[in-house]
Amino acid sequence: xxxxxxxxxxxxxxxxxxxxxxxxxxxxxxxxxxxxxxxxxxxxxxxxxxxxxxxxxxxxxxxxxxxxxxxxxxxxxxxxxxxxxxxxxxxxxxxxxxxxxxxxxxxxxxxxxx
Amino acid sequence: xxxxxxxxxxxxxxxxxxxxxxxxxxxxxxxxxxxxxxxxxxxxxxxxxxxxxxxxxxxxxxxxxxxxxxxxxxxxxxxxxxxxxxxxxxxxxxxxxxxxxxxxxxxxxxxx
Numbered sequence: 001x002x003x004x005x006x007x008x009x010x011x012x013x014x015x016x017x018x019x020x021x022x023x024x025x026x027x028x029x030x031x032x033x034x035x036x037x038x039x040x041x042x043x044x045x046x047x048x049x050x051x052x053x054x055x056x057x058x059x060x061x062x063x064x065x066x067x068x069x070x071x072x073x074x075x076x077x078x079x080x081x082x083x084x085x086x087x088x089x090x091x092x093x094x095x096x097x098x099x100x101x102x103x104x105x106x107x108x109x110x111x112x113x114x
Numbered sequence: 115x116x117x118x119x120x121x122x123x124x125x126x127x128x129x130x131x132x133x134x135x136x137x138x139x140x141x142x143x144x145x146x147x148x149x150x151x152x153x154x155x156x157x158x159x160x161x162x163x164x165x166x167x168x169x170x171x172x173x174x175x176x177x178x179x180x181x182x183x184x185x186x187x188x189x190x191x192x193x194x195x196x197x198x199x200x201x202x203x204x205x206x207x208x209x210x211x212x213x214x215x216x217x218x219x220x221x222x223x224x225x226x
Contacts, residue, residue, distance in 0.1 A: 004156075031212055043157075043202065043216040056213055091156060100145045100164075100206065103214060105156035 006092050006106035014114050018080040021109045024073055025094030033103060034067055034077050035091040043091075049075065061086075082113045118203050118217030126223040133190040135220040137203030138183075144206060146179055146186050151200045151219070160188075160201075195226045 005024040013019055025032050033048040047057040052069045060067070064083070069075040079086055089110050093103040118139045127133055137146070145164045149157040163170045163179045163186065170177045176189040190197055203217045 033214070035216075042218045045213055045215065048212060050212060093157075100162070102147060102159040102162060103149075103157070103204075105158070107156045 004092055004094055004104050004106035006090075006109050008109055009107065010110045010112075012112045012114065013082055015083055016081045017113075018078065019082045019086075019111060019113075021077040021090050021092075021111070023075045023077070023092030023106060025075070025092070026104055027073065029094035029096045029104070030072075031095045031097075031101070032069060032075050033091075033093040033095075034075070035093065037089045037091060037108070038087075046077070046090075079111075082111075084113045087111055087113050118205060118215065120201075120203060120217040120220050122220060123218070124221045124223070126225065127193060129193060129195055129224055129226050131193055131224075133193050133197070133222055133224070135188045135201050135222070137186045137188070137217050139186075139203075139205050139217075140184065141205070143181070146177075147204045147214075148175075148177060148186075148188050149202045149204060149216070151202065153199070157202065190222075193222075193224045195224050198222060198224045 007022045030051050034046040036044045046059045047067045048055055049069045067077045089108045091105050091108045093105045095101040095103045118137050120137050145162050147162045148160045150160050151157045161172045161177050163177045174191045179186045200219045200221045202219045204214050
C-alpha cells in the first residue's frame with residue numbers, strides 16, 4: 001500500500017483565498033484524522049471520522065474550517081477564507097479499529113497564507 | 115488541556131550515548147504510544163505500550179509506563195546520528211474516544 005497520501009505538499013496563498021487540502025487514507029482503514037502542527041501549539045487534532053462520519057470536530061478552530069469525507073478513500077479539509085494565522089502543516093492520518101490503534105500519517109501539507 | 119507534557123523539550127547527545135525522554139499525562143489511558151517525526155516529514159509510529167504493561171522493548175527502544183504516576187519514558191540505547199528527530203508520546207483522552215492526543219514532543223539531536 002502507498003500509505004496515506006496528501007496533496008498538495010506545499011501551498012502558498014493570499015489571505016482571503018479558499019484552500020482545499022486532500023487526503024487519501026490507507027485502504028481498509030476506518031478512522032481518519034486531521035491534525036494541524038505549529039511551533040506554538042504543537043499537534044492539534046482538528047476533526048476525526050469513523051466510517052466516513054465526523055465523530056468529533058471540537059478541534060476545528062472556527063467556521064472558516066470545514067472537513068468532509070464523501071467516501072472511504074477520500075477526505076478534504078477546506079479553509080475559507082484563509083488567514084495568515086492558518087499557516088501550519090496539516091496532517092492527515094488513518095487507522096484501523098480506532099481506540100488504541102496506531103495512526104499512519106501522511107507527509108503533510110505545508111500551508112503558508114500571506 | 116489534555117495534552118501530554120514531555121521533557122526535556124530538547125536533548126543533544128553524542129553518538130553512542132543513551133537518550134531518555136519522558137512523558138506525563140493527566141487522564142486514564144488504555145495505552146500509550148510513541149511516535150517519531152523527522153524534519154519535514156509525517157509522524158511514524160514506534161511502539162505501543164498497554165496500560166497493564168510496565169515495560170516494552172523494540173530493538174534499541176525501551177518504553178516504560180507507570181500508570182500510578184501517569185508517566186512514561188522512552189529510552190533509545192546506543193544512539194546514532196540517524197536517530198535525530200522529534201519524538202512524541204500520544205494517548206487517548208478520557209471517555210475512551212478515538213481521539214489521540216499528542217504531547218509537545220522532545221527534539222533529539224545526536225551528534226556524530
